[in-house]
């Protein structure tokens with residue numbers, strides 16, 4: 496993610512303060528008549544965290560778990576509704592395009608606001624938005640192929656296609672609004688779509704969510720303390736930043752009279768609170784002065800983080816891997832396909848094990864032992880050996896189909912880091928011949944004479960996205976390796992329960 500210059504930050508924080516954004520635990524009735532010069536300083540400050548999200552929010556004092564650390568009033572939230580209510584032309588045009596989704600409407604409304612330049616009241620906020628993003632739909636063919644796993648490649652291609660369709664459908668409306676030509680391009684659409692995907696927060700009245708100035712400076716921490724990918728149900732996003740699905744967990748809200756701290760039992764760390772008409776952010780744990788205060792946007796695998804936010808975590812307790820199953824396996828069980836996975840620590844999920852145990856049972860016995868498989872117990876030692884060997888074999892096959900090994904990916908990443916750190920030309924001397932083919936395409940790109948700053952930035956983006964793809968496939972392969980080790984350990988004693 497490429498962020499705007501820091502120089503406008505002060506103006507932005509002042510602008511936000513004037514709208515009532517505050518990190519001070521005061522009640523609504525106490526909002527000062529003359530806003531302070533910054534909306535931050537009491538609990539938080541903007542800081543830079545190179546290895547955990549770049550620009551983010553740091554605690555300026557010790558903060559207790561459950562304390563309110565930021566409030567963003569409704570007037571400061573950018574929503575389709577707030578934009579169209581101040582723009583008659585937009586409002587009239589939108590009436591003619593009722594079939595567009597909420598996300599498309601917000602994307603067009605956002606681009607329409609950007610078209611206005613300095614005239615819009617949102618200008619200080621718009622200047623703070625990143626100029627470009629790295630989510631899957633902005634990956635080119637090279638980066639997509641670098642993911643190596645079919646499922647991930649399919650996810651990336653689908654993401655690109657989805658954005659293309661959304662953009663095509665919205666072009667007539669954008670034309671009617673006379674957007675600047677450069678804001679009607681697919682590139683501009685990708686920017687708007689990524690802004691929405693990675694920065695909007697849930698609100699009850701619009702499934703596209705809202706853009707929340709300053710609140711969108713919180714970087715992400717996985718909700719590791721929550722039970723992840725609960726064994727009997729598919730994984731889900733429990734605390735979504737931008738979740739658009741109905742029925743999601745909601746902040747219970749509270750009375751204005753209540754003190755804004757010590758909500759030890761609070762289930763989520765951010766939410767819109769009707770009673771005070773503000774988006775409120777609470778500390779999820781205790782923080783020491785200087786620590787980065789993080790938000791849990793939801794429970795995501797690394798591929799989902801890449802798809803929606805354009806980053807991944809090197810230690811993601813919610814990451815999972817899938818191995819291809821035979822078509823008849825899916826019909827054997829009632830669990831959804833997504834629940835048949837391998838945990839980050841290499842253990843097969845409950846549903847995956849049960850399904851393979853049943854599949855490895857002779858057809859005539861399946862009915863009589865179904866209840867054993869469904870209760871999570873091994874059916875017999877012989878069956879267990881078949882199951883574990885099958886998993887090992889399939890993990891190996893998946894790893895074997897990749898054009899690079901784990902060791903080669905590690906070497907490749909070292910080299911990519913060197914290029915990024917020292918901006919040197921690519922030297923793949925250390926990388927084995929087996930993975931030379933892949934870098935050669937990037938190498939070709941790098942060797943071209945770079946005349947302008949724009950081209951240099953483009954190269955940096957390409958290298959960064961390539962690195963993300965290699966990091967992703969490496970973490971996926973490590974899960975498969977963990978699974979092989981786990982199964983081999985179990986095979987040494989198949990009489991033990993696998994749970």
Ligand SMILES: C[S@@+](CC[C@H](N)C(=O)[O-])C[C@H]1O[C@@H](n2cnc3c(N)ncnc32)[C@H](O)[C@@H]1O
Nearest residue numbers: 496547548550693694711712713714715804806
């Ligand atoms: C809501 S914004 C957070 C603030 C953002 N860093 C900024 O400067 O505006 C979400 C984006 O921040 C980045 N990000 C958040 N958490 C991260 C993390 N733990 N590691 C790497 N990047 C992260 C990703 O680019 C993500 O799309």
